[in-house]
Amino acid sequence: MSYQFNWSVLWSGQSGNWLLQGVLTTLAISVLAWLLAVALGILSGAMRTVPWKPLRALATFYVEFFRNVPLLVWMFFWYFGVPPLLPRGAQDWLFSHRAEFWAGMFALGVYHGARMSEVIRAGILSIPRTQFEAAVAMGLTTFQAYRLVIVPIALRLIVPPATSESLNLLKNSSVALTISVAELTFQTRQIETYTAKAIEAFTAGTVLYLVFCVGIASIMARVERRFAIPGLIARGG
Amino acid sequence: MLDFGVIVSNFKFLIVQGLFGVGGFAGGTLRLAIPAIALGFGLGIFVGLARLARSRWISLPATLYVEFFRGVPLVMVIFWIWFIIPQLLRLPIPEYGVALTAFVIFEAAYFGEIVRAGIQSVPRGQVEAATAVGLTAAQTMRFVVLPQAIRNMVPALVTQMIVLFKDTSLASIIGYMDLTKAAQIVNNREIKPFELYLFIAVVYFIFTYSMSRFARRFERRLTTA
Numbered sequence: 484m485s486y487q488f489n490w491s492v493l494w495s496g497q498s499g500n501w502l503l504q505g506v507l508t509t510l511a512i513s514v515l516a517w518l519l520a521v522a523l524g525i526l527s528g529a530m531r532t533v534p535w536k537p538l539r540a541l542a543t544f545y546v547e548f549f550r551n552v553p554l555l556v557w558m559f560f561w562y563f564g565v566p567p568l569l570p571r572g573a574q575d576w577l578f579s580h581r582a583e584f585w586a587g588m589f590a591l592g593v594y595h596g597a598r599m600s601e602v603i604r605a606g607i608l609s610i611p612r613t614q615f616e617a618a619v620a621m622g623l624t625t626f627q628a629y630r631l632v633i634v635p636i637a638l639r640l641i642v643p644p645a646t647s648e649s650l651n652l653l654k655n656s657s658v659a660l661t662i663s664v665a666e667l668t669f670q671t672r673q674i675e676t677y678t679a680k681a682i683e684a685f686t687a688g689t690v691l692y693l694v695f696c697v698g699i700a701s702i703m704a705r706v707e708r709r710f711a712i713p714g715l716i717a718r719g720g
Numbered sequence: 721m722l723d724f725g726v727i728v729s730n731f732k733f734l735i736v737q738g739l740f741g742v743g744g745f746a747g748g749t750l751r752l753a754i755p756a757i758a759l760g761f762g763l764g765i766f767v768g769l770a771r772l773a774r775s776r777w778i779s780l781p782a783t784l785y786v787e788f789f790r791g792v793p794l795v796m797v798i799f800w801i802w803f804i805i806p807q808l809l810r811l812p813i814p815e816y817g818v819a820l821t822a823f824v825i826f827e828a829a830y831f832g833e834i835v836r837a838g839i840q841s842v843p844r845g846q847v848e849a850a851t852a853v854g855l856t857a858a859q860t861m862r863f864v865v866l867p868q869a870i871r872n873m874v875p876a877l878v879t880q881m882i883v884l885f886k887d888t889s890l891a892s893i894i895g896y897m898d899l900t901k902a903a904q905i906v907n908n909r910e911i912k913p914f915e916l917y918l919f920i921a922v923v924y925f926i927f928t929y930s931m932s933r934f935a936r937r938f939e940r941r942l943t944t945a
Binding site for chain 1: 788793799803887888889893915921924
């Protein structure tokens with residue numbers, strides 16, 4: 484093996500700037516998609532509990548169909564498939580305002596919204612009904628029961644799986660490179676193309692992803708420990 | 721304006737070539753997904769058991785392995801293998817080999833966590849009881865721990881298999897001819913993106929949804945048994 488390492492390609496020329504742009508784009512698309520995913524997750528999660536069947540069916544269809552199809556297919560669908568069906572004016576606006584970014588954000592958010600919905604639903608379903616009944620028996624109103632009992636427990640149950648789902652979203656934002664969103668993986672590829680230094684370029688990208696994922700995971704683990712109710716939720720140790 | 725005739729006229733190429741991988745091009749979603757699931761799970765069992773090993777020399781590398789691959793996007797792992805292994809070995813590796821290697825290495829980390837959680841979910845008292853009635857360590861594993869562990873693992877295991885099945889679409893990034901790539905090729909000729917991508921979405925859905933239905937049925941049978 485006669486590979487010549489040259490780590491300076493990562494900060495000489497354009498590379499440093501590209502990496503920074505990549506990180507910023509990855510964070511921007513992830514945060515926006517995360518907001519969309521959480522909103523859709525809560526909405527569809529709530530819709531699946533209402534007593535009106537068509538609404539329930541609609542929410543179930545959304546969750547099952549969107550989370551069971553590869554994200555890459557959704558990227559292509561929202562970027563190549565949908566815009567041609569829009570009115571002319573909307574198309575023009577979109578393609579002069581970074582259409583690939585919005586399509587990627589939308590694909591990521593709608594896909595993870597379906598997965599987030601399952602996380603939220605599982606959290607709510609795992610609270611025994613007796614908790615609510617006990618709260619009402621103690622003389623709390625329905626609103627108080629939710630505010631003081633159900634929601635605090637549900638949030639603690641939901642945070643761990645929601646964290647790992649959010650990290651999945653962050654990692655999955657790399658799929659947006661297929662529709663040429665200039666996020667971190669895309670920029671890493673670009674550095675590789677310009678410098679022909681594959682190991683250095685991919686190491687930089689890999690380390691950056693690891694920093695974000697491990698960093699967020701450890702912060703959330705601390706949050707979990709801080710708010711754990713003794714004896715209620717078994718803590719991994 | 722929508723024209724689903726494009727699906728009918730390219731049906732054979734999309735399904736026979738893209739999904740099953742029978743035909744002129746080497747490829748196919750199923751030809752990649754099935755070995756990737758089997759090998760990834762196989763390696764995952766070792767990773768999971770290694771994490772539970774008493775010796776730090778075994779458990780620490782396994783933990784690092786899992787934490788590393790769970791913190792990196794799959795696309796990145798595919799690129800690592802696609803660009804770097806050929807440079808190091810100085811020989812070209814076909815897309816199939818690259819994709820299969822990347823999936824097995826990457827998914828083994830996730831399967832390993834499932835195996836570990838499954839084994840840990842068996843209460844300690846079960847092992848003690850088995851020892852008390854005179855079973856050896858191997859017998860305890862074989863007759864007491866594993867049957868219960870596998871039962872607990874099934875839902876997560878199937879979910880992970882579905883994830884892997886969907887992830888095989890990423891092999892199209894490096895040019896592997898799977899269902900997604902086949903749709904791209906047809907689209908380049910016919911320019912019917914909405915119809916084509918919706919169609920392959922439905923095809924993927926049929927597979928993943930029936931896997932999850934099957935898992936649910938299987939789970940129910942295990943819990944009543």
